[in-house]
Amino acid sequence: MNPEYRRSRLVTPGSIAAARAAAVLAVFSGSGFGVPCLYGLWYFSSRGQVWTFLGFPTYGLGPFVDIGIDTSVPLLASFLLVCVAEVLAGWWLWRRRRAGGVLALALLPLELAFWIGFLLPLGPPVGLARTVLVLLGWRALNSSGSALIARSAR
Secondary structure (H helix, E strand, O other): OOHHHHHHHHOOHHHHHHHHHHHHHHHHHHHHHHHHHHHHHHHHHHHOOOOEEOOEEOOOOOHHHHOOOOOOHHHHHHHHHHHHHHHHHHHHHHOOEHHHHHHHHHHHHHHHHHHHHOOOOOHHHHHHHHHHHHHHOHHHOEOOOHHHHHHHHO
């Protein structure tokens, strides 16, 4: 039996939908935390204090402070890079690239550390939902774009 035919039978509309939903959550989370982090990074570097939004300090209080990790430009820049990588994972997931799923799973421990450390309560539930959706949509993810190119060339 042709392996390409067998693989195409394993990909279901549900697995494609799960991969796409994971992509949406990754872009939502990465941009939702990354855009404010970009502003918070600028604010902190120019004023030397944590930005306060609606009366809440952003990226400043929480377990990081409790264990002696003060907010700093490198810490905020690191979180921003993780957010950018999450948006990239979302883009790849949307295009059904397996690298997006791998990146989303690999980023989870880093994201979890930042979400907990900065006391960002929305992060863990979104990250858990994204992880479940990546795993449910795993069959829809291609190891490279070559399978899609080969099918479209026929």
